[in-house]
Amino acid sequence: MKQKTDFFNTSITYFTLIVLFVLVRISTSLKLFDFLGSVGNYLLNALIQIGFMFLLSTLMFSGLKKQKLKQTFKDFRFNKINFKSVLICIGIGIIVFILNIAVSSFFSFILQLLGYGYSTGVSSGTVSYPFWLFIVSLITTAVLPGFCEEVAHRGLLLNGFRDLGMKKAILLSALLFGLMHLNIEQFFYATLIGALLGFLTISTNSIFPAMIVHFMNNAISVYLEFASVNKLFLGDFLSKIGELVSGSNMIVAMLIILLVLMCAIFLLCWLVYLLFKQTTGRKLGNLVNDLKSSIWGSPAQDINKIQHSKGQEEVVMEESSYNPVKELSIKIPTEYLGINITQTRRPAFVEKIFLYSTLILSISITISTFIWGVL
Numbered sequence: 235m236k237q238k239t240d241f242f243n244t245s246i247t248y249f250t251l252i253v254l255f256v257l258v259r260i261s262t263s264l265k266l267f268d269f270l271g272s273v274g275n276y277l278l279n280a281l282i283q284i285g286f287m288f289l290l291s292t293l294m295f296s297g298l299k300k301q302k303l304k305q306t307f308k309d310f311r312f313n314k315i316n317f318k319s320v321l322i323c324i325g326i327g328i329i330v331f332i333l334n335i336a337v338s339s340f341f342s343f344i345l346q347l348l349g350y351g352y353s354t355g356v357s358s359g360t361v362s363y364p365f366w367l368f369i370v371s372l373i374t375t376a377v378l379p380g381f382c383e384e385v386a387h388r389g390l391l392l393n394g395f396r397d398l399g400m401k402k403a404i405l406l407s408a409l410l411f412g413l414m415h416l417n418i419e420q421f422f423y424a425t426l427i428g429a430l431l432g433f434l435t436i437s438t439n440s441i442f443p444a445m446i447v448h449f450m451n452n453a454i455s456v457y458l459e460f461a462s463v464n465k466l467f468l469g470d471f472l473s474k475i476g477e478l479v480s481g482s483n484m485i486v487a488m489l490i491i492l493l494v495l496m497c498a499i500f501l502l503c504w505l506v507y508l509l510f511k512q513t514t515g516r517k518l519g520n521l522v523n524d525l526k527s528s529i530w531g532s533p534a535q536d537i538n539k540i541q542h543s544k545g546q547e548e549v550v551m552e553e554s555s556y557n558p559v560k561e562l563s564i565k566i567p568t569e570y571l572g573i574n575i576t577q578t579r580r581p582a583f584v585e586k587i588f589l590y591s592t593l594i595l596s597i598s599i600t601i602s603t604f605i606w607g608v609l
Contacts, residue, residue: 241581243298244394245588250294251286251386252414252592256599258282259416279374287382291390310389313440319512327450329502330430332452333422335475336495336584341422350418350604359515363463371456380449380497387411387428388444399577404432404532411432413596418604427451434506436573438513 258278261267267274296306315323391407398406412425431444460471 236299239397239581239585240299240394241397242585242588243295244390245585245592247291247294247298247390248386248394248410249588249592251290252596253289254286255282255414256416256595276370276374279378283374283378283382287379287386291386295390296396296433309393310385311393311435311439311441312389313442315438315440315442315513319438320446320511322509322512323446324450326434326443326502326505327447328454329450329498329505330427330447331454332498333495333502335472336491337423337426342419345418345604348604361463363460368369368456368460371460372453375456376449376452378453380445383411383414384431384441384448386447387414388431388441392432392435396573397577397579397581398575400436400575402577403573404429404436407432410596412594413593413600416596416599416603418600421600434509437506437510440513443509443513564604 258281262278267278270277292303292310294305296303299306387407387410392403395403397407408425408428408431411428411431412421415421415424427448431447434443434447435441458471459467461467462472463469475506
């Protein structure tokens with residue numbers, strides 16, 4: 235391999251990220267950071283999110299490729315979206331959280347049947363949850379992961395795997411996102427969410443929709459925990475769902491849940507469609523209008539011709555049955571998606587070494603958490 239490709243640069247960058255992440259998790263489990271006291275968790279979270287997920291992903295990739303950070307952010311799809319798109323993404327985030335409950339509950343049930351013992355939540359015995367702690371939790375659990383983890387997965391990975399084609403890039407980045415959590419409890423639903431976030435990023439050619447949806451999913455979870463402790467609005471939301479599922483009339487409960495899920499999936503598809511129209515759809519619309527203008531001339535000029543002449547020009551337009559716009563085969567330019575639809579090249583084995591190493595390490599730890607518990 236004479237010249238390092240984006241695939242290789244991405245693989246070695248992400249491998250370095252995961253190795254450092256694993257070392258921190260192992261050190262934490264061995265209580266090597268206990269000397270930091272109560273602020274230790276916050277400092278380590280900042281190190282992982284800001285230091286590894288964001289700074290390492292951007293700086294190391296830029297250094298290996300020998301390009302400016304501005305170009306790296308462009309490669310990672312830091313493209314603006316309008317206010318309507320932001321609102322749509324917030325709605326998608328709410329729907330994703332609802333679906334996330336169903337997916338995680340299903341896989342939790344499967345794991346319990348296999349004998350997996352779930353870890354007890356840290357906040358299960360919480361008797362006090364002040365507002366300042368809610369803000370801190372919101373920042374560390376929703377804001378930082380929503381931004382930094384998306385840079386690493388929907389920025390670094392999707393960009394680096396673009397030559398594999400859209401499907402493989404989305405699936406591989408989603409798999410690595412699920413494995414990145416390094417525990418069996420979160421792997422399944424994180425992988426599914428990762429696939430959706432990857433699709434949103436590619437279909438809009440912007441990383442911001444994925445960041446907003448990721449933030450909303452985590453933020454709702456943080457709020458519900460805060461609301462539950464402080465008896466606020468929707469504080470009993472999750473407990474009500476639990477009561478419904480474990481109620482005496484199981485058939486009615488399952489039918490209600492199935493109906494809610496079907497409605498949620500329909501709303502999700504509709505919102506994703508609206509988001510596409512607001513982003514890439516608009517750009518494609520402008521492209522088609524430009525093509526029409528280059529073929530027919532501007533619409534205003536055509537109208538003036540018809541209004542000022544009832545003669546030859548109008549007759550010619552009426553008699554002509556050929557519409558060159560309809561005959562055009564418009565191929566979506568790759569700059570509107572930022573990725574190739576189909577695979578354009580196959581990386582050599584040397585390029586895949588660090589990717590395989592990442593998968594082996596992540597899968598080994600994830601499986602070990604099924605056997606021995608969460609790392």
